[in-house]
Amino acid sequence: MTDINPYLELLESSWHRRYVDAFGLRKVSAEAAWSAVVDEKILGEEWSTVGHTPLVEVPGPKHGARVMAKLEWHNPTGTVKDRVACGLVAHYLLAAPEGSARKLVEYSGGSLARAMSSVCRAADIDFTIVTYPCQPGDEFYDYLASQGATIRCITEEQVFLDLMTTCRQIAEQETDRFWLFQHHNPLNAALHEASTGREIVRQLGDDRPAAWVASIGTGGTLVGTARALRDAYGDIRVVGTTPSEAPYGMIADGHNIPVYSGSGGHGWGIRQPLVRQADRMSHRNVSKEVSLSGMRHFRDLTGMQIGSSAAANWIIAFEIAATLDPSETVVTVFPSAGTPTDLAEAFESVPTRYPRLVDDLLAHGIR
Ligand SMILES: Cc1ncc(COP(=O)(O)O)c(C=O)c1O
Secondary structure (H helix, E strand, C coil): CCCCHHHHHHHCHHHHHHHHHHHCCCCCCHHHHHHHHHCCCCCCHHHHHCCCCCEEEECCECCCCEEEEEEHHHCCCCECHHHHHHHHHHHHHHHCCCCCCCEEEEECCCHHHHHHHHHHHHCCCEEEEEECCCCCCCHHHHHHHHCCCEEEECCCCCCHHHHHHHHHHHHHHCCCCEECCCCCCHHHHHHHHHHHHHHHHHHHCCCCCCEEEEECCCCHHHHHHHHHHHHHHCCCEEEEEEECCCCCCCCCCCCCCCCCCCCCCCCCCCCCHHHHCCCCCEEEEECHHHHHHHHHHHHHHHCCCCCHHHHHHHHHHHHHHCCCCCCCEEEEEECECCCHHHHHHHHHHCCCCCHHHHHHHHCCCEC
8 A cells, every 4th residue: 555645745835945945056047047058058059959849730620720739859859858857957057055966866757867867967967867667678778877877766566656755765865966856846837937938929929829738747838838828828728638547636546557658647636736736727638549549640640750648739739729710729739759669559559540539530620
C-alpha cells in the first residue's frame, strides 16, 4: 500500500517556497532567466535557439474554426521541455548563492530528463535524474548516460509520486544539490508565460484566439501560456487535455497505467498544483488508443509525424473548432514529434486505424 502522506506534504503550496528560501536562491524572474538564454547566451550559442517555434495552420473541420499548432519539435532536443530545462538551469545559474556547487536533481519519465541532461552538460552542472526503471542498452538510458547524468531509477512496484519523494531524499542527503521540482516550481509555468505564450501573441497579432488547448503533464505549458494569452486577449477559453485512462484529479491509485506521452493523473485525487492554482480551466479526455490513431491519421493528412500528446491536443482542438465559426481560431501545441515507443506503437504495432476517431473527425470534412 502506498503511503501518500509524504507526497501530500510536498504538494502543499508553501513547501516549495520554504525549500527555495532555505537553499538561499535569490529572486530572479522567469523573463530574466529566459532572456539570459536567448539573448545573453548564458548556456552557449546552441541553446540560444530554443523557443521561437513555428505556429502553423493544421487540418481542422471544414465548416469550423481554423486550428493553429505550435511545433515544439523545432527546439534543440526536439520537445517543449527544452524551454523549461533551459529556463530552470539559467535561473539556477543566476539565482544560486556565490560559490554554489553546480549540482541539480530532478525527476522525469521522458522529455525533461533528456532536455535537462543535455542542458546540464552544456552548463557543466552535475545532474542526477530520477526516473522509471531502465538499464544500459535502453535508448533512453544510454542517451542520459551519454550526457553525463547520474541515473537513479525507482522500482517496478513504485508509482509516479515516488519519483518526487526519491528526489526529496537525495536533496536531503546532498544539501548542496538543488531540486527543481517541476510540478511545484512556479517558474515552470512562468517560463511558458514568458516564452511560449508571448511568442503566440506575437505570431497571432490582432487575431484573437477563441480557445487554447494543451495537454497536462505538470500543467506548466497549459497554465503559463494561458496567462500570456489572457493577458493579451482577455478571458479566452482554456482546455486541458488529459488521458481517459488516468484523468486529471483521478481517484484511483494511479499505478503506472499506460497513457499517451507526457501526461497522466497522479491518483488518489491529487491534482497537479500548477493547474489546481489556475482559474477557469476545463478538461477533456483522450485515450491512448485514440491518440495513437490520431498520430497515424495526422500523418496521412499532412505527411507530418507528430507525437501522441500532440495528437491528443489536435483531436481536442479539432473538436472545439467544429463548434465554432470559420472566422475563429483555436490554438494548440504539438509538444514533440513522438517518442520511439509511441511511434513504434502507432505506426508498426497497430494494424488498422480506429474507426471512432476517423469517423468523428472525417465526418466534418477537412479545411
Ligand atoms: C510529450 C509531452 N507532451 C506534453 C507534456 C506536458 O507538458 P507540461 O509538463 O508542461 O504539462 C510533456 C511533459 O513532459 C511531454 O513530454
